Amino acid sequence: MRIKKTGKVVKGLGGLFETRVIGQDGEVCRYACRAKGILHRGDAKVLVGDNVLLSIDESLPDDIVLSEILPRGNALIRPPMANLDILCMVVASAKPAPVLETVDKLLAIAEHHGIEPVLIFTKTDIDPENAERLASLYRGAGFTVFAVSSHLGEGVDAVRAYLLENLKDGKTAAFAGASGVGKSTLVNRIFPHLALATAEISEKIERGKHTTRHVELFEIGEGSAAGFLADTPGFSLLDFERFDFFSLADLESTFRDFAPYLGGCRYSDCAHIGEGAAECAVARAAEEGKLSPSRLASYRSIYRVLKNKNEYK
Numbered sequence: 001m002r003i004k005k006t007g008k009v010v011k012g013l014g015g016l017f018e019t020r021v022i023g024q025d026g027e028v029c030r031y032a033c034r035a036k037g038i039l040h041r042g043d044a045k046v047l048v049g050d051n052v053l054l055s056i057d058e059s060l061p062d063d064i065v066l067s068e069i070l071p072r073g074n075a076l077i078r079p080p081m082a083n084l085d086i087l088c089m090v091v092a093s094a095k096p097a098p099v100l101e102t103v104d105k106l107l108a109i110a111e112h113h114g115i116e117p118v119l120i121f122t123k124t125d126i127d128p129e130n131a132e133r134l135a136s137l138y139r140g141a142g143f144t145v146f147a148v149s150s151h152l153g154e155g156v157d158a159v160r161a162y163l164l165e166n167l168k169d170g171k172t173a174a175f176a177g178a179s180g181v182g183k184s185t186l187v188n189r190i191f192p193h194l195a196l197a198t199a200e201i202s203e204k205i206e207r208g209k210h211t212t213r214h215v216e217l218f219e220i221g222e223g224s225a226a227g228f229l230a231d232t233p234g235f236s237l238l239d240f241e242r243f244d245f246f247s248l249a250d251l252e253s254t255f256r257d258f259a260p261y262l263g264g265c266r267y268s269d270c271a272h273i274g275e276g277a278a279e280c281a282v283a284r285a286a287e288e289g290k291l292s293p294s295r296l297a298s299y300r301s302i303y304r305v306l307k308n309k310n311e312y313k
């Protein structure tokens with residue numbers, strides 16, 4: 001006899017998925033299992049964060065098959081995860097220098113998927129002025145923003161408090177951002193018991209600098225009240241070229257700071273791409289200092305990418 005259990009995928013490595021199952025007694029079990037053949041390809045691929053059905057042979061308790069993915073709230077290509085509630089965009093104030101267009105792209109993708117974006121500016125010890133400038137830019141745009149130095153320990157408590165408050169009852173957050181910005185260092189600083197590998201440790205064991213190689217969900221809290229936090233491998237700029245973007249018409253709604261000005265343009269189909277301040281309320285807001293020029297520049301750049309993509313389809 002085979003029985004079914006529901007679980008959550010917390011890790012996937014080499015075709016083997018680690019799933020977390022809460023038993024009737026409330027006890028948490030973890031099973032390593034393989035997925036049914038059709039769940040290895042394309043959109044049907046199993047992602048970390050997926051809620052799944054496991055089929056277990058009662059007479060052969062080691063024979064566990066991941067047989068079905070339950071409906072997803074959302075799914076991202078980078079980081080490859082499903083059912084995210086919060087995306088913590090980790091950005092170094094320096095080393096590596098921040099690329100705001102990349103930041104804004106990821107923010108737009110999160111907004112489009114209904115994932116709450118949070119910004120964490122790291123390495124404030126290296127360039128405190130730039131950290132302050134970036135923090136105020138994104139606070140002004142309506143985001144939740146943290147500025148931290150993992151080395152000095154500054155600002156870390158506020159991030160921990162935010163995560164503990166918001167990661168409950170299965171809620172899931174991921175740390176995402178370029179390689180080397182300090183994601184793993186910060187996760188370790190917040191939750192030392194996780195003891196994640198960081199670049200410094202890996203230099204000693206000579207494994208190169210991209211130490212976080214796979215996505216893994218870590219449990220924050222206990223049992224069914226627990227939430228999850230994922231550290232993810234950093235992505236290179238190249239990965240963005242392969243991003244599956246949404247439609248052009250949906251773009252403006254993914255810039256939350258544009259909202260007060262949408263509908264105020266002279267022409268109702270204004271795309272806010274080159275129109276002057278006399279016609280375009282978004283351009284006017286940027287000119288008057290109500291909207292960050294870098295946000296408008298990012299919007300226009302993503303607009304061009306999406307437009308080209310649509311034309312060559």
Ligand SMILES: Nc1nc2c(ncn2[C@@H]2O[C@H](COP(=O)(O)OP(=O)(O)O)[C@@H](O)[C@H]2O)c(=O)[nH]1
Nearest residue numbers: 123149150151179180181182183184185198199
């Ligand atoms: N100065 C400074 N360096 C940091 C800070 N946080 C991390 N780093 C360093 O940045 C490098 C990359 O860190 P790591 O956590 O592996 O980055 P990840 O690729 O984003 O996970 C390491 O050498 C860290 O010691 C910080 O707050 N200040």
Ligand SMILES: [Mg+2]
Nearest residue numbers: 183184211212
């Ligand atoms: Mg890392």
Ligand SMILES: [Zn+2]
Nearest residue numbers: 265270272280
């Ligand atoms: Zn406009």
